[in-house]
Amino acid sequence: MDVDSRVLAEFEAQLGPKFVKTGADAEGYLEDFWGRARGKALCVVLPGSTLEVSAVLSICRKHKIAVFPQGGNTSTCLGAVPDASGRSVVLSLRRMNRIISVDPTNGSITAEAGCILADIQKAASDVDRFFPLSLGAEGSCQIGGNVSTNAGGTSVLRYGNTRDLVLGMEVVLPDGQIWNGLRTLRKNNTGYDLKHLFIGAEGSLGVITAVSLKLFPSLAPITAALIAFEDIGNLPAITEPLRRTFDSSIVAMELLSGSEVRIVKQMLPDVTFPFDESNSWLLLVDIASDEPASVGDRLQNTIGDAVETGRITDVVVTVNESQRATIWRLRHSLTEAHKKYGMGMSHDIAVPLAQIPHFIEAAKLKVEEAFPAAEIAVVGHVGDGNLHYNVIFEKFRWDGIQNQAETRKDVFKSIYDIAAEMDGTFSAEHGIGALHVEEMKAYKPAVELEMMKGIKALLDPDNIMNPGRVLPV
Amino acid sequence: MDVDSRVLAEFEAQLGPKFVKTGADAEGYLEDFWGRARGKALCVVLPGSTLEVSAVLSICRKHKIAVFPQGGNTSTCLGAVPDASGRSVVLSLRRMNRIISVDPTNGSITAEAGCILADIQKAASDVDRFFPLSLGAEGSCQIGGNVSTNAGGTSVLRYGNTRDLVLGMEVVLPDGQIWNGLRTLRKNNTGYDLKHLFIGAEGSLGVITAVSLKLFPSLAPITAALIAFEDIGNLPAITEPLRRTFDSSIVAMELLSGSEVRIVKQMLPDVTFPFDESNSWLLLVDIASDEPASVGDRLQNTIGDAVETGRITDVVVTVNESQRATIWRLRHSLTEAHKKYGMGMSHDIAVPLAQIPHFIEAAKLKVEEAFPAAEIAVVGHVGDGNLHYNVIFEKFRWDGIQNQAETRKDVFKSIYDIAAEMDGTFSAEHGIGALHVEEMKAYKPAVELEMMKGIKALLDPDNIMNPGRVLPV
CATH class of the missing domain: 3.30.70.2740 (Alpha-Beta Plaits)
Known part of the structure; x- marks a missing residue:
């Protein structure tokens, strides 16, 4: 038996042959969701428990085989498919999709990494709570991937990035050790906060197998305001008074160029929208309020001057959820x-x-x-x-x-x-994956890269976890 | 010249003799604020810039001299004074107290580590913004210490711990290298988020020399509600409806036992308070609302039932800031x-x-x-x-x-x-310092401690930074 066959046999002994996929059965896991890249792998493994993930990593470490963890495979930066070597394993978390517990009093939920984001949102709303992470792929992306990539989305303004929603996690380290850090505390100042190392590490330091997340009180009804304006220089003069008036009631604040409206209308004629492309800029603001009837008046008081002086050229305020859905449909069809x-x-x-x-x-x-x-x-x-x-x-x-x-x-x-x-970044919410490794080299300070490499070498000395992703060589 | 004299001479050459204190001039830096411990040190150094901090650490590394960073020396767990060896240096940040920049549009402020917390609060309010970190020692504690210890306080419920308020930082590493991570971005997914390693590390991985922090829109006027009840088992039944009704308008939610009221009234008879000690429990809730007049009615709708059924025995709602100050005075005099x-x-x-x-x-x-x-x-x-x-x-x-x-x-x-x-923690917001190192050994999972020690050894291989603090040997 050659080495590869022996490795496959070891995986099969641990997971059962059904959950070690090769050939045609593995195909779906090797291609990037957006069709931009295809990798190769010795096999795809689908562990059903943390102990099985640990067994997989131990086998990989022993044989120095690279591991490419895969959640919902919705990465925008080639972060979820293997490289071309073929000497690697794709570790799919899809079978580990259970919600472990929901605690509405504590405002927390604990779920396995393979749990679909939309299922977490639903489990929260089933107990009259709100899980704010929301993004286009929410029907197929997995929470483990969201945490590993510190996903952003449309609710960051009020609730923060995924990082800010994580209370605890369980991680299988590259040597197979299991770290159970599944806490649900709001405050815990006992040494270095290691979960933040794994959040956003894109699977390069270990495999997140479960997470504990914050839940919030259910949102008040949302009113959307769509504000058209011509001069982008006026943006702060429009957004600042809104922030001042509505503070944390603002749950989303999105900017759209008129060209986006034109492209959607041209390509997807079914999409209706209250404005045409003649506006240079559109600001879409979602405001949660227990008194939705008053939102219009408060908006009027806040931006009325800007409308009169022409800084704002048009405003639409939704009066029901279907109007709001219409506006967001354009946003989501881009x-x-x-x-x-x-x-x-x-x-x-x-x-x-x-x-x-x-x-x-x-x-x-x-x-x-x-x-x-x-x-x-x-x-x-x-x-x-x-x-x-x-x-x-x-x-x-x-x-x-x-x-x-x-x-x-x-x-x-x-x-x-x-x-x-402008002291900005080349990757705000999408991460690095295989796509932006060169930019890491070009734009990150050397001392910062060296610290990252040191941590990588400390936790993954054989460089088996997601090699070639996140960090430049 | 013996080694110690040579070291002193090197410090003096870098900082000037005035800022290298020994003997009686050093005394004030060696004693714990609460008077529980006294340490010894070769000297106290007061660098005036990041470059000078870097020079100090380079000297200490060369001579293998321990460094005890000190902010406002208000640590509750012996985290700011040196040990008894005398072969160490106290590095006070007090001279580095400048506010570097304030950007109200971005909602950010950048300050040197030695800046007093109250000065940051004031700089924020001067531009009509709010910096939410608030705690008893705010008139003397320093922002670098707050960040190093991930301070908590009374605004965590709405705004999070200090960790959640940090956008970027500058750190001098134990080898004297300067990491400039002073960013002010809300989103930046470019590799491991290293600032979270230094937040809460209590100076054991390097010296934070400057920080960039989030600012928020100014708070709406605050109404305080003081709610008395007898059975602690009813607490969730009281707090959950409040959270549901007022959501993020709640900026503080504090619990007090009746015995606290008794002790204050007995020891500090000048402190007035609307309730006596006959209540078993008091819940103090601060609610920020643009319509303060309606807070009373909304409270009535929310907890009226609990009052009628006797689960709540008494309620006071403040109608002006002076009434609220009276209530908080008791809280702060404990x-x-x-x-x-x-x-x-x-x-x-x-x-x-x-x-x-x-x-x-x-x-x-x-x-x-x-x-x-x-x-x-x-x-x-x-x-x-x-x-x-x-x-x-x-x-x-x-x-x-x-x-x-x-x-x-x-x-x-x-x-x-x-x-x-109960899956809780022995240190929620105060940290470890020298006081809780044994509890780290007793209560933290071994695999977590090993990771922490690995990171410590990676960044501070000579163990010169705050030795004996945070991590057990």
Whole structure:
């Protein structure tokens, strides 16, 4: 029996042959959700318990086989599929999908890592509580992946990133040891807070097998306000009074360029929307209030001046949930519309809030000068300073580009450089995966990278966990 | 010149003789604020810049001299004074007290580590923003110490622990390298989030020299409700409807035992208070609302039933700030009253919220049985599951105890064991310092301690930073 067959036999002895997949059965786990990359693997293992995850890692460590943990495989940055070596194992958490416990009094829920995000949201609402993490892939992404990547989404402004929602976790370390840190305490100052090392480590330091999360009181009814304006320089003058008036009642604050509206209307004519593309900018604000009837008046008091002076050109306030759903449907159909429209390069940047208008102006100048065939479409969690800045080439224009690979690279570098100059980041919420390892080298301080590498070497000395992801060599 | 003189000369060359203190000039830095311990040191150094901190650490590393960083020296667990060896340096941050920048649009402030907490609060309110960290020592504690110890306080329920308020930091590592991580971004998923390693590490991994912090919109006017009740078992039935109605408008939720009221009234007769000690329990709730006039009605709707059925025995709602100040004055005078009253053993425990009544009952049984001469006085940030559970011996009773040291030890262990059985912690917000190192060994999982020790050895291989604190040997 050769080494590979022996390894497979060891996995099968631990998990049962049914949960060690090869050949055609493994196919679905090897391809990136967005179809951008395919990897190879010796096999895909589907452990059913923490002890089985531990057994898998022990076998991998012994044979120095790389492990690529996989949640819902919805990574936007090639973080969930194996590399091309074939000497690796994909570890899927999908069978570990139980909700372990819900404690409404404590405001906490504990679930296995493979639990689908939407199932956690539902388990919370079943006990009249709210789990705020919300993002496009919530019907298929897994909570272990959300925590491993410190997912963002539309509720960060009020509730924080996934990091801020985690109370405890269980992790299988690269040597197979199990760390049970499944606590549900709000406060616990007893040494280094190790869970924060694993949050956002994208599986490079171990496999998160279960998490304890915060639940919140159910949200009050939400009113959406859609505010149109022309000059991006006025953004702070519009958002600041809103923050002052509505404070933590604001649960989402999204910015949309008029070009996004045009692209959706062109590609997905079924999507209705109260404004046309003639507005340069749209601000979408979700406000939770026990007195929804008064939200309109308070808005009027807050931004009435800006409307009168023309800084705001139009406002729509929803009066029921169906109107709000209509507005958000456009927000959620952008990815699909972009895909149909052409070749989009999406940048998940963040800058300090005061820099948002400057960033938008500087990036526009750059794109117009260096990539005249491209269009700009911006959508973002602007309340967090986070923009998905899209440089899109309509299909026929992209086909006319000679050096496509070079152009892609140039576009990304141009935009990231502008963010970096403004003390911003090249990855606000999407993470690094295999896609942004070069940017780590280019933009992170050396002393910071060295500390990260030291921690990686400490916890994973054989570099078996997600090699080639997160950290540059 | 002997080694010590040479070291002093090196410090003086870097900082100037004025800022290297020995003898009588050093005295004030060697004693614990609460007078419980005195250490020795070769000298006290007062660097004036990050570069000077770096120079100090380089000298200490070269000569293998221990460094005890000191902020406002208000640690409750002997975390800020040197040990008895005398072969060490106290590094005071007090000269590094500048506010570097305030950005109201971004909602952020950047300050040197030695900045007094109250000065940060004031700098925020000067630009119509709010910095929520608030605790008894805010007039003298320093923000670097707050961040290093992940301070808690009275605003955690809504705004989180200090950890949740930190956007970025600058740290001098034990080898003298400077890590500039002074970012002000809300989202930045680019590798391991190293700042969380230093938050709560109590100076054992490096010296935090500056921090960037979140600011929030100014708070709406606050109404305080003081709710008296008899049966601690009813606590969740009282707090849950309040959380549901007022959600994030609740900025503080404190529990007080009637015995606390008695002790304050006895020791500090000037302190007035709307209730006497005949109530078993008091719940103090601060509610921020733009419509303060309606808070009373909403309270009535929320807890009216509990008042009618006798679960709540009395309620006072403040109608102005002076009434609220009266109530909080009692809350803030507990430490002083305890000190006058006798020998108090304060336990900074936390348990999951649903366990609070069970904890209080189990601890009462234990104290009554094992320490009949003691009284129980409870105050706590109950919204966070955090209680300062005080076992107090009135002066004349304590003097009658034979084995005082043993008794102290027994009391602490008894209470911590009960918290541990309920998945709680022995240190919710105060940290470890030199006081709780034994509890780290007793209560933390071995695999977690090993990871912490690995990280310590990685960043501080010569163990010069705050040795003997935080981690057991």
